[in-house]
Amino acid sequence: MTCPVLTRVIGGIRGCIRCRWSFWLLLFIFLFPLILGETSAQGDHNLQTGTDGTSINSNHTKRSFPVLHLRYKYVQLPFEISLWILLASLMKLGFHLLPGLSSVVPESCLLIVVGLLVGGLIKVGGDKPPMLDSELFFLCLLPPIILDAGYFLPIRPFTENIGTILMFAVVGTLWNVFFIGGMLYGLAQLDASRLGGLDLLACLIFSSIVSAVDPVAVLAVFEEIKINELLHVLVFGESLLNDAVTVVLYHLFEEYVGMTSVSALDVFLAVICFLVVSLGGVLVGTTYGILAALTSRFTATLRVIEPLFVFVYSYMAYLSAEVFNLSGIMSLIACGVVMRPYVEANISHKSFITIKYFLKMWSSVSETLIFIFLGVSTVVGPHSWNLTFVTISVVLCLISRVLGVIGLTYIINKFRVVKLTATDQFILAFGGLRGAIAFSLGYLLKQEHFPMKNMFLTSIIVIIFFTVFVQGITIRPLVDLLAVKRKQESKQSINEEIHTQVMGNLLAGIDSVCGCYGHHHWKYKLCRFNKRYVKRCLIVEERSREPQLLAFYNKMELRQAIEMMETGGETKQLPAVPSTESLQSPASEQTGVPQISRELEAEIRRIVRGNLKKTGQKLYPYRRPTLVGNPFEDDFQDQLREKQRAKVGRRMSAFLTDQDFPSRTIARISVVPQAHSSRPTIPATQKD
Amino acid sequence: MGALISVPGEFQHLAEKTGFSLEQIGILHRRFQQLSHGETTIRRENLRSIPDLSCNPIRSQIIQAFFDKRNFQQDGEGSVQEIGFEEFLTVMSHFRPPGRNLTPEEMEGLRREKLRFLFNMHDTDNDGTITLEEYRHVVEELLSRSGALGKETAKGIADAAMLEVASISVGHMVWAHS
Numbered sequence: 001m002t003c004p005v006l007t008r009v010i011g012g013i014r015g016c017i018r019c020r021w022s023f024w025l026l027l028f029i030f031l032f033p034l035i036l037g038e039t040s041a042q043g044d045h046n047l048q049t050g051t052d053g054t055s056i057n058s059n060h061t062k063r064s065f066p067v068l069h070l071r072y073k074y075v076q077l078p079f080e081i082s083l084w085i086l087l088a089s090l091m092k093l094g095f096h097l098l099p100g101l102s103s104v105v106p107e108s109c110l111l112i113v114v115g116l117l118v119g120g121l122i123k124v125g126g127d128k129p130p131m132l133d134s135e136l137f138f139l140c141l142l143p144p145i146i147l148d149a150g151y152f153l154p155i156r157p158f159t160e161n162i163g164t165i166l167m168f169a170v171v172g173t174l175w176n177v178f179f180i181g182g183m184l185y186g187l188a189q190l191d192a193s194r195l196g197g198l199d200l201l202a203c204l205i206f207s208s209i210v211s212a213v214d215p216v217a218v219l220a221v222f223e224e225i226k227i228n229e230l231l232h233v234l235v236f237g238e239s240l241l242n243d244a245v246t247v248v249l250y251h252l253f254e255e256y257v258g259m260t261s262v263s264a265l266d267v268f269l270a271v272i273c274f275l276v277v278s279l280g281g282v283l284v285g286t287t288y289g290i291l292a293a294l295t296s297r298f299t300a301t302l303r304v305i306e307p308l309f310v311f312v313y314s315y316m317a318y319l320s321a322e323v324f325n326l327s328g329i330m331s332l333i334a335c336g337v338v339m340r341p342y343v344e345a346n347i348s349h350k351s352f353i354t355i356k357y358f359l360k361m362w363s364s365v366s367e368t369l370i371f372i373f374l375g376v377s378t379v380v381g382p383h384s385w386n387l388t389f390v391t392i393s394v395v396l397c398l399i400s401r402v403l404g405v406i407g408l409t410y411i412i413n414k415f416r417v418v419k420l421t422a423t424d425q426f427i428l429a430f431g432g433l434r435g436a437i438a439f440s441l442g443y444l445l446k447q448e449h450f451p452m453k454n455m456f457l458t459s460i461i462v463i464i465f466f467t468v469f470v471q472g473i474t475i476r477p478l479v480d481l482l483a484v485k486r487k488q489e490s491k492q493s494i495n496e497e498i499h500t501q502v503m504g505n506l507l508a509g510i511d512s513v514c515g516c517y518g519h520h521h522w523k524y525k526l527c528r529f530n531k532r533y534v535k536r537c538l539i540v541e542e543r544s545r546e547p548q549l550l551a552f553y554n555k556m557e558l559r560q561a562i563e564m565m566e567t568g569g570e571t572k573q574l575p576a577v578p579s580t581e582s583l584q585s586p587a588s589e590q591t592g593v594p595q596i597s598r599e600l601e602a603e604i605r606r607i608v609r610g611n612l613k614k615t616g617q618k619l620y621p622y623r624r625p626t627l628v629g630n631p632f633e634d635d636f637q638d639q640l641r642e643k644q645r646a647k648v649g650r651r652m653s654a655f656l657t658d659q660d661f662p663s664r665t666i667a668r669i670s671v672v673p674q675a676h677s678s679r680p681t682i683p684a685t686q687k688d
Numbered sequence: 689m690g691a692l693i694s695v696p697g698e699f700q701h702l703a704e705k706t707g708f709s710l711e712q713i714g715i716l717h718r719r720f721q722q723l724s725h726g727e728t729t730i731r732r733e734n735l736r737s738i739p740d741l742s743c744n745p746i747r748s749q750i751i752q753a754f755f756d757k758r759n760f761q762q763d764g765e766g767s768v769q770e771i772g773f774e775e776f777l778t779v780m781s782h783f784r785p786p787g788r789n790l791t792p793e794e795m796e797g798l799r800r801e802k803l804r805f806l807f808n809m810h811d812t813d814n815d816g817t818i819t820l821e822e823y824r825h826v827v828e829e830l831l832s833r834s835g836a837l838g839k840e841t842a843k844g845i846a847d848a849a850m851l852e853v854a855s856i857s858v859g860h861m862v863w864a865h866s
Contacts, residue, residue, distance in 0.1 A: 498849055506746065508744060528743065
């Protein structure tokens, strides 16, 4: 017997939950405790002393047993942290629910606006909102983002363009620092009253904070617009590697705060310091990376803690570098890059997926929190608004970035094979976003050494807002307008891998014949060294001798098999672009040759997979995820399948090469030259 | 087959033909002398004796490419036993970086030349087509350095690769009858 009222209520609730507005209701439900939590922190304090007081007095009289007892202080810190994280994630979710908004405005802008709102609400509530504490930022919020970036760094484009990246990172940042600092000082001399008596050192330290391109902001904006890989790796690589320059310059200027003259010795020491900071950071990272790889070699018996080693070793690398004032970011990147190939060969598939998703999750949460806190800190922070200074610094930032990019590209294009076009330069200049690192560094300035710290902070915030909002919002339509090449969603193809290896070996061979040692030669030597010595130590026994081509092939087939199972069967086809229509139309006009029928194609596929499974079982014990999870059953059935596969494998070879097989035996593929040059995946074009 | 070019004046003619600068030709000439031990022609043994080349997986194909007539002139056929400096330079010119101000057609032509070089490298029986056997041979060579893998693996990979080619570019492919 159903009660009609109850059914109506439940129906109503269900309707509400389905509707999107329920989400926003949820959000506000969590917003209020956050605001109340800040203010109630003091209220609770009073409550505590109150109860203490009364309990002392009423020692002789019996007080009633407290059934419900407010004990906020006990859980305050974790509670607030969790509430902030929850709020951040709900906001992020909310943006994606709002139709159309996320395609116009980048997420970082929206998050800053939310931060402003929340900060404003808390301030109106009568309390001090939390600031973006520099310690919290550098030790907790920044490492996950950098580790995520470093672990999944696309190695090949990065190393191919390393010269360009280093030029932009080092020379470009130096140019920015000295140009902005110099111009500010010059203008301060001209108009001392308005600009508040800045000396050279203050200008230089301000410019060193503000010059560096910020990896967090770049990631946040460039991830969404998906430009081609070259530009992405250039801007992103620059933002990572300029950390060393920023660290050195910042500490240099901070040290010499009292001094009026800078001797040649100081400059020399600064250069040495730069080399030590960057190379030292890389060294620390590499060491921890090797340790992590070595540890992962032995985790076969305890798979569940494999991800933990990856995270902890990386974090230790970051912290160890920070102990000696080396570049923590470069250490983290080096650790991730060194660790990855060996760890991935050793750990199980599940651990690999865990690592990937945990990194993505943490970096996403960190990024969201950073931007929200940036907004909140804007509302809080002591501001000293000086219109002249702010406008001059924004303008100078823009000008110096544009000039720097143009000048450096002119020099770099003399050495590059693939030149950077004017459109590329524009995107590079436009992609120089500043972010939270600049703010945190500014916050760390000591007030007594730099009396105009508040003015600096205001200016830094305005610059950050300008770059993130104006440049972030306009970059998307500009990219469309200028028809910048977009990222090509290229499927990994076994042919590409084969040809890349052939090309690499060919060029190394030609180097040997020439007798000169180009970079192909060194790359080749590094590969051989890696294969012979390093892999033996760091990778589990059976897998250390596996050639890269085979590993690649296995990985690809595994991915394909998982995809096929997820989509449930024959809808997906083998590696490259499927289109059975193309099988039909042109071929029949050309030579009246019959196409391979569906059944034949399916059989070929099965045979090829059979070949893989056979070799895979000998060498590469990846466990293919099966729907029926009984290992004993699998082993027994595998033996039966073994024999079947051998038979089928023989038939496959027969089909493809046997003279006696009817009509389409000899798989002679006459490749018409136009076909070759029209295909985008042929890597021979790299030689240009 | 070319005789030894001892007069630097001849280099001018070569520079125009292959596109190298005179300085580069001088360097390569010295290397040629070094490889041939002072003689006028190089044989395969000279190239095989290069120590760095001996650990390259595809060395036999690289060496063969130097002696393949198709790389010397447009319609050559077959291979030779020894080459002179001019042929050496012609083969090397395939790997020269392109000049600065090339028109798109020239770039296209350059690209096609390089692809033709690669194609010739794979097509070992000089018949103008790459068969499955030849492709398998390529994969086997690549994997040959890693030891005990055997032909089965190479066959599997090459077969999958060929199938991939089939499904991408069938419009341009011809399945020939025997």
